[in-house]
Amino acid sequence: MKEKAKILIANDDGFQAKGLQKLTDLMRQIGDVMVVSTEQPMSAKSHSMTIREPLRVNLLERDTDYVKYVCNGSPVDCVKIGYQYFMKEKPDIVVSGINHGSNASTNVVYSGTMAAVIEACMDGIPAVGFSLDCYDPDACFDHLDNYIIGFTKKVLDEGLPDGVCLNVNFPAFSEEGIKGIKTCRQAKARWSEKYERRVDPFGRDYFWLTGEFIEQDSEENTDVKALNNNYVSVVPIQYDWTAYNVLDKFKTWEI
Amino acid sequence: MKEKAKILIANDDGFQAKGLQKLTDLMRQIGDVMVVSTEQPMSAKSHSMTIREPLRVNLLERDTDYVKYVCNGSPVDCVKIGYQYFMKEKPDIVVSGINHGSNASTNVVYSGTMAAVIEACMDGIPAVGFSLDCYDPDACFDHLDNYIIGFTKKVLDEGLPDGVCLNVNFPAFSEEGIKGIKTCRQAKARWSEKYERRVDPFGRDYFWLTGEFIEQDSEENTDVKALNNNYVSVVPIQYDWTAYNVLDKFKTWEI
Numbered sequence: 001m002k003e004k005a006k007i008l009i010a011n012d013d014g015f016q017a018k019g020l021q022k023l024t025d026l027m028r029q030i031g032d033v034m035v036v037s038t039e040q041p042m043s044a045k046s047h048s049m050t051i052r053e054p055l056r057v058n059l060l061e062r063d064t065d066y067v068k069y070v071c072n073g074s075p076v077d078c079v080k081i082g083y084q085y086f087m088k089e090k091p092d093i094v095v096s097g098i099n100h101g102s103n104a105s106t107n108v109v110y111s112g113t114m115a116a117v118i119e120a121c122m123d124g125i126p127a128v129g130f131s132l133d134c135y136d137p138d139a140c141f142d143h144l145d146n147y148i149i150g151f152t153k154k155v156l157d158e159g160l161p162d163g164v165c166l167n168v169n170f171p172a173f174s175e176e177g178i179k180g181i182k183t184c185r186q187a188k189a190r191w192s193e194k195y196e197r198r199v200d201p202f203g204r205d206y207f208w209l210t211g212e213f214i215e216q217d218s219e220e221n222t223d224v225k226a227l228n229n230n231y232v233s234v235v236p237i238q239y240d241w242t243a244y245n246v247l248d249k250f251k252t253w254e255i
Numbered sequence: 256m257k258e259k260a261k262i263l264i265a266n267d268d269g270f271q272a273k274g275l276q277k278l279t280d281l282m283r284q285i286g287d288v289m290v291v292s293t294e295q296p297m298s299a300k301s302h303s304m305t306i307r308e309p310l311r312v313n314l315l316e317r318d319t320d321y322v323k324y325v326c327n328g329s330p331v332d333c334v335k336i337g338y339q340y341f342m343k344e345k346p347d348i349v350v351s352g353i354n355h356g357s358n359a360s361t362n363v364v365y366s367g368t369m370a371a372v373i374e375a376c377m378d379g380i381p382a383v384g385f386s387l388d389c390y391d392p393d394a395c396f397d398h399l400d401n402y403i404i405g406f407t408k409k410v411l412d413e414g415l416p417d418g419v420c421l422n423v424n425f426p427a428f429s430e431e432g433i434k435g436i437k438t439c440r441q442a443k444a445r446w447s448e449k450y451e452r453r454v455d456p457f458g459r460d461y462f463w464l465t466g467e468f469i470e471q472d473s474e475e476n477t478d479v480k481a482l483n484n485n486y487v488s489v490v491p492i493q494y495d496w497t498a499y500n501v502l503d504k505f506k507t508w509e510i
């Protein structure tokens with residue numbers, strides 16, 4: 001690890017989120033930190049990018065080893081403009097979060113926190129997303145300090161395999177405490193959703209999405225199981241989405 | 256294949272896109288069609304969902320075998336509300352596109368067209384995304400008719416493996432004609448981007464993203480190579496992003 005690591009932080013819960021503040025405090029113990037945060041909460045914005053509207057970035061705070069910007073775009077926009085325009089070079093690591101809410105299982109597909117991580121990974125930057133299995137805006141993050149510093153230092157020291165980033169999820173604080181770390185696969189699960197139809201004061205319909213997370217996986221080696229059993233879950237994530245195990249099946253198709 | 260397939264169409268280029276109209280015309284030759292289109296062009300909106308603002312949906316056209324809605328949300332919102340609220344049951348297939356522009360390689364990560372497909376796949380619905388390697392709003396799609404009908408009928412007949420959907424990309428029209436179909440893997444590539452800084456009439460900075468697609472893959476069996484050689488590329492895509500080949504590496508990590 002270099003003397004002073006160059007660390008870029010992104011998130012999707014907005015610049016005032018408690019999880020972002022915690023991650024910033026921890027990273028400042030390790031290196032020089034640039035935060036580029038979303039202006040608004042951007043949960044479920046996935047890998048969206050801003051290409052039809054101009055991006056705006058404002059400086060919020062600056063110190064000798066630290067600078068914090070807020071950007072009107074998505075988490076992916078924040079990462080891109082963070083190192084490509086403001087940092088002028090690639091950081092040693094991108095960390096994202098700490099998200100208020102789990103990004104285990106298929107939540108990774110919808111997550112802005114993890115999209116920021118995947119974006120960095122696509123450009124060859126080691127990257128880790130941290131999420132807490134608790135949606136409370138005032139959630140306790142204090143039981144994560146050693147884990148988050150540990151993961152970050154480890155990735156700075158050893159790097160990550162080409163095309164791979166990490167999705168790290170933590171159990172919510174409990175008296176029982178965290179039992180340990182499990183490297184797992186992404187659990188099979190889905191959101192069972194309904195649309196609630198309402199009528200606005202002008203007589204026009206509108207819809208709200210409501211949903212419930214349904215686990216569909218009975219095996220033990222998944223991130224959801226790890227979290228439910230009070231372990232930290234670590235899933236290595238790749239952005240090559242090719243389903244290699246069925247490639248040959250389609251080669252025989254005649255269209 | 257059933258007598259009359261139930262087909263849901265989504266897209267990310269807006270309800271007036273030529274590619275959407277072509278896909279609708281083709282699907283009406285095969286089955287009963289519901290289109291739920293985005294109101295605005297939504298390229299690069301990836302798997303984003305609307306959860307903080309209400310969704311609005313308007314009926315645009317209706318016939319005995321056909322209905323077209325327009326929705327103010329993302330392509331993923333369109334698919335979800337399409338079958339969960341308006342169709343009231345799962346369609347036999349979700350098709351998305353025809354996108355104006357390639358979704359080969361890592362473009363799949365940013366693509367709204369493919370996010371609609373992946374969303375359907377996550378809920379167990381066979382789904383295919385169709386994209387043309389040409390961004391022209393007035394692009395010619397007429398060389399694709401037999402392929403698109405062929406792929407759709409094949410998927411309706413045979414289904415798709417669990418957790419897998421298809422990313423089908425077509426070469427732009429050329430006198431030479433399409434040479435055939437290749438089943439391939441997602442090419443390694445990235446966007447090399449810059450932010451152009453401008454100053455608005457009020458003296459405030461804003462940024463536009465500009466970029467260039469850089470292929471980083473020298474092998475032959477990729478979707479980009481197939482397209483460049485005038486073949487249709489077919490990549491089976493999975494939403495389990497676990498990097499299984501490096502799972503064991505992280506099990507030895509001590510944090």
